[in-house]
Amino acid sequence: MSDNYQKIAKEVIEAVGGEDNIISAAHCATRLRIILKDRKKVDDKAVESIDKVKGFFFTAGQYQIIFGTGTVNKVFEQVSALGIASASKSEQSQMASEQGNNKFKRAIRIFSDIFVPIIPAMVATGLFMGVRGLLLQEQILAIFGLTPESIPASLLTFTQILTDTAFGFLPVLICWSAFKKFGGSPILGIVVGLMLVSPSLPSRWDVSQGTAEPLVLFGIKMAGYQASVLPAFLTGLVGAKLEVWFRKRISDTLDLILTPFLTLLLSLVCGLMIIGPIASEIEAVILNLMVFIFTLPFGLGGLIWGGINQLIVVTGVHQALSVVEIQMIADTGWNLVNPISTCSIVAQAGAAFAVGIKSKSKKIKALSFPSVISALLGITEPAIFGVNLRFVKPFIMGLVGGAAGGFLASLLNLKATGMGITAIPGTLLYLNNQFILYILVAVFSFGVAFALTYLFGYKDKEEN
Template identity: 85%
Template sequence: MSDNYEKIAKEVIEAVGGADNIISAAHCATRLRLILKDRKKADDKVVEGIDKVKGFFFTSGQYQIIFGTGTVNKVFEQVSVLGISGTSKSEQSQMVAEQGDNKFKRGIRIFSDIFIPIIPAMVATGLFMGLRGVLLQEQILSLFGLTVESIPSSLLAFTQILTDTAFAFLPVLICWSAFKKFGGTPILGIMVGLMLVSPSLPNGWAVAQGTAEPLILFGIKMAGYQASVLPAFFAGLIGAKLEIWLRKRISDTFDLILTPFLTLLITLICGLLIIGPIAHQIEISLVYVVTLLFTLPFGIGGLIWGGISQLIVVTGVHQALSVVEIQMLAQTKWNLVNPIGSCAIAAQAGAAFAVGMKTKSKKIKALSFPSVIAALLGITEPAIFGVNLRFVKPFIMGLVGGGVGGFLASLFKLKATGMGISALPGMLLYLNNQFPLYILVIVISFGVAFALTFLFGYKDKEENKGE
């Protein structure tokens, strides 16, 4: 099996202009990411014809080849064995930035690099919240002759540890990741995050609900930043940059003592008295705007978001939405983004399935059907870049299907109990009275995109029939 992947790796290297044309290689869940010296030396048609390649595109200075989950790891391993320099995604992002990427894309990529490492914690917490919500429903408890009041308080407290910890200490996770990303010492990031949610500060949730009074220092109100995102992000950014600046100016003799002391002191002052209050207001406003979109009457917000969300995936900036989802869950315990986004994902799967059913090309069939499975599991890149966007119209029909599903999801007022999983795995976030409606909108999104693509969105070309 390894010989096959070695062959694929050799063909990839040759197709993009040879080893001398590759600056570095990295990979994510589905894509092999190459930074090339000369983009023009890459032969796109040859790349597209390589076995197991599901598509390719060039964006943000990276030549990205879609292989799909699992396969990309094996191809990358063989590419590395053949002598191509391997780097992490964050290191590649820095290299691309140095090549002149615009500030907006650099900012989005930085956000992604910081929030992606903490997504597993959010996924687990979302599942815990969903399961807890199901198990504590009166209908479920009644099957066992129980009520919420009859459950031991210690057991309820145990379940709350599972569901509340990640959000209560979210600034700790973010500051750790930010310090790591910006070159600081991660343990100092953890300390900054812990200080932002210190028990010596009034609980931020309690202050927001009016059950606690904030501390006042120099006329500025202070409270804990439980579940806050932006204050922790900027505190991590400033703290890491400050630490690096101090280390360059403090002698080795005093570095171990003064650098962490000054880093923590100055960062905390900035975090509680300057950054925190401003960033927290921005954060509240951002969530308010997004929430307002999803609560527009007659399903308009869902129609808009369902229709454009996969366009955002094409740009590669979709990971930034995790900020909104995290904050929305922290503030309201509900995620309005997930159900509409899941509809858009299911619609792209439906469009790719229609292409696979209609084409006579063996290669396109081999691309289409596996990409449908990946999309239904929440990963749409193979379907989008390997099939739908390749023929354009299927992608557009997928956007239409996503808009229809999002419209219905908005009308039904669907809302997830967590984040991080979507489409079919996302069912675990709706294990309550929303479950039948969630399945319905997923099926409709898939069906609309499938029907439109099959009838109007794809015409099998003669040159593809012999493949």
């Protein structure tokens, strides 16, 4: 089997212009990511004909070849064994950023690099919220002869620790990741984040509700930034830059003492007295705008987002949008984005499934059916780049299906308890009275995209 993957690796290297045309290689869950010296030397048709390749695209300075979960790891191992330099995703993002000149895309990559590492914590917390919501429902408790009042207070507190900690200390996670991204010491990032949520400060929730008075210093009102995103991100950015600046200018003799001291002091001053108050207002405006869009009457918000979501995936900037979901859950306890995103994802699965059913080509079927499974697990790239975009119309029908499903999800006011997982795994975020509705909108999205693609979106001769 390893010989087969070695053969695939050799063919990949040759198809992208040879070893001399490759700067580095890395991989994510489904794609082999290659930084090239010259994009024009790549033979796209040769890449597409390689065994197990499900598609390819070029974005953000990277040539990305879709192999699928598991397969990509084995191909990458063989590519590395053949002497191709490997790099982490963050290192590749940096190299791609240096090669590209699109400032917007570079800014989006920065957000992605900072927020993607903390998503596992958000996913776990969302699952805890879902399970807690399920187990504390009166109908479930009644099965065991219990009522909500009969649950011990200590048990409720224990479950709150599981559901509230990650969001309560969110600035700690963000500052840690920001310091790491911008060249600072992650441990100082952790301390800065802890300072922003120090128990010595009244929480922003208590201050906003009028149950506590803000701390006033030099006429500036200060409060903790529990569950805040933008203040923590900007404070982490400034703190890391300050640390790097000090390390370059302070002698080695005093560096260990002065650099951490000045970094923490100035980061706290900036975070609580300058950045925090301004960023909080900006954050509130952004969140209110997003909530406004998703709660537009007659399901219009879901219709719009469900229709454009996978277009955003094609651009490669979708990971950065997790910041909106994080803040929405932190402030409201619910995620309005997740169910609509799920509709757009399963719709692309429905379109790819229609192509696979209708096509007589073994190659197309071999691409379509596995990509459907991948999409139903929340990863749409194989379906989009390997099948739907290849024929264009199925992708468009998938967008229509996503819009239709998003419209229905908005009408039904579907809300997830967490983030980070969609489609079939996403059912874990709806373990309450929304479970059946979630399945309904997902099946509806899949069905609309499948029917439209089968009837109008694909003719078998198009594959020739």
